[in-house]
Amino acid sequence: MTFVIGENCIKCKYTDCVEVCPVDCFYEGPNFLVIHPDECIDCALCEPECPANAIFSEDEVPEDQQEFIELNAELSEIWPNITEKKDPLPDAGEWDGKKGKLDQLER
Ligand code: SF4
Ligand code: F3S
Numbered sequence: 001m002t003f004v005i006g007e008n009c010i011k012c013k014y015t016d017c018v019e020v021c022p023v024d025c026f027y028e029g030p031n032f033l034v035i036h037p038d039e040c041i042d043c044a045l046c047e048p049e050c051p052a053n054a055i056f057s058e059d060e061v062p063e064d065q066q067e068f069i070e071l072n073a074e075l076s077e078i079w080p081n082i083t084e085k086k087d088p089l090p091d092a093g094e095w096d097g098k099k100g101k102l103d104q105l106e107r
Contacts, residue, residue, distance in 0.1 A: 001058050002037035003046060004072050006065045008054040009033055010105050011095035014088045017046040017055060021083075028082035029075060030106035031089060036076035037069075052096050067102075075107070 005017075010032045017033065018026045025039035026046075035046075037058075047055045056062070061069055095101065 001042045002040040002072075003035050003042065003044070004037075004056050004058050004061050004069050005032070005034055006054050006056055006061060006068045007099075007101050008052040008097065009050070010101040011089055011098075012052045012054070012092040014051050014092060015082065015085045016049045016051060018082050019085050020045040020049050024081060024083045025076075026082050027076040027079040029079045032075075032105055033082065034072040034075045034079065037073050039076075052092075078107075 013031060013033060015033065018024075022043060022045070023039055023041055025036045027034050027036060035055075042057075044057070047057070056065075058069060089095075
């Protein structure tokens with residue numbers, strides 16, 4: 001089992017999540033973070049830390065965000081590791097909660 005970052009991280013990227021991960025398995029793209037499914041130890045510490053409520057246990061990913069499971073696996077192989085919190089993206093407050101952000105994902 002792994003945890004998965006879903007749509008609401010896109011264009012927000014608060015990064016509070018990375019600070020609590022005991023195995024440092026977060027990876028960073030231009031406007032989204034992902035979790036490496038083979039490295040996550042399923043500790044659940046990150047889930048309550050996300051101000052955007054964008055992190056789910058794999059078995060609780062909403063029906064309309066199922067594709068994020070594969071997306072986390074794919075992008076975590078490509079993007080660099082991130083272990084320290086940084087400033088959120090400048091318009092994070094504006095984008096937080098917006099639906100249909102997948103087409104805003106930058107790779
Ligand atoms: Fe890291 Fe635990 Fe979150 Fe997995 S569940 S990404 S191990 S903090
Ligand atoms: Fe994204 Fe939430 Fe982490 S917005 S960067 S999953 S704290």
